[in-house]
Amino acid sequence: MATLYHHPLCPHSRFVRLLLGEFGVDAELIEERVFERRYDFLLLDPAGRTPVMVEESGQVLPGTGIIAEYFDETRSRTTTNQRLLPPDPAARVEVRRLMSWFHDKFFAEVSEPLITEKVYKRFMPQERGGGPLDMDVVRAARNNVRYHLRYIGFLVGKRKWLAGNEMSYADLAAAAHLSSVDYLGDVPWGEDEAAKDWYVRLKSRPSFRPLLADRTPGMAPSEIYAELDF
């Protein structure tokens, strides 16, 4: 069986867990706290980030983008009718643009600061950045999430899914990041009805169920986190 080194609230790890569900791949999940810089984990990927997947063959897949491209190259034709990364080069550009939008930009502006402040800083030793949360950072991130929600609403107002008329990696990336932030109760769903409707569609997929069952010790999710009707 494959192994996925992940953190339950790491949005990039959540994206890969959604891929596992969509592609029907079984994997053992191992929780990794990257800030501990565990030697055996750094041997797998010296960059030391989650997620890292190890295939049953021993092939190491370090990082979100690499896992997504590898799944497309090795699994897309056998396990789904629909390509989550579509075959046409121009359509791939749009899916990859939005993957990067959420994995890089949304991460930098929203999910990374919120999760670092509210979750990781509790567990980090002080010399690696641990300590009390910085409310200025939290407020800025909470403000940023609003325009991302409106951008999602704008896109699904023109198309059925974020990158076009088929669901793609772009939707899974956006939903993975939002689900981490939603666990913390920081998504103002009232801000954009179209974005909320789109999220309900994703949240209802079987691939989403394992994420909705997550519980971080000492940190209950927001009340609506696992609700399909919120």
Add this chain to the structure above:
Amino acid sequence: MATLYHHPLCPHSRFVRLLLGEFGVDAELIEERVFERRYDFLLLDPAGRTPVMVEESGQVLPGTGIIAEYFDETRSRTTTNQRLLPPDPAARVEVRRLMSWFHDKFFAEVSEPLITEKVYKRFMPQERGGGPLDMDVVRAARNNVRYHLRYIGFLVGKRKWLAGNEMSYADLAAAAHLSSVDYLGDVPWGEDEAAKDWYVRLKSRPSFRPLLADRTPGMAPSEIYAELDF
């Protein structure tokens, strides 16, 4: 003809300029100062980063990774004998891992802080982060570059090129970032002989010549910048 929106010292833009040379693609270069947040540029790519390429067909390619994948999908079979992103999925993992190493990790630890401090901050308005350089940041980045050089030396001690026995996107990514830092005079080449030899091989390629001819107004390159024997 295609158009490339770039900045002369932006290492991601330099990577794409190397691709243009390797693939034999002509493009008009337009200098973009992303911190000015020019409206027409944001219409091309709302993420607002360089590089952005616009194909003669009008197809917009926003960002380094997307350009590299698109070139592989649309140009690799017609313009080169050798695939800069090799066809085998496992080999692609290693090339993409090292692309990410330089485009993300080296950028965060070395090229981004050095270029921001030494170049961009001169041109940025103060409210967007402009002002005098912060020597602590410069010192930290100069220290970080040493272990990246040793990592390059380690890799080319095992293989002919960074990701294997053929030159790949990984080499062009690493060389693009190092060339920006080298312009500023901040690469301690004496640190690793094998890394230096590898860089000489890349620097000697015709695709590298346009980079070596770059001159930023008011900022001469380091003495050895354009020398093949340094």
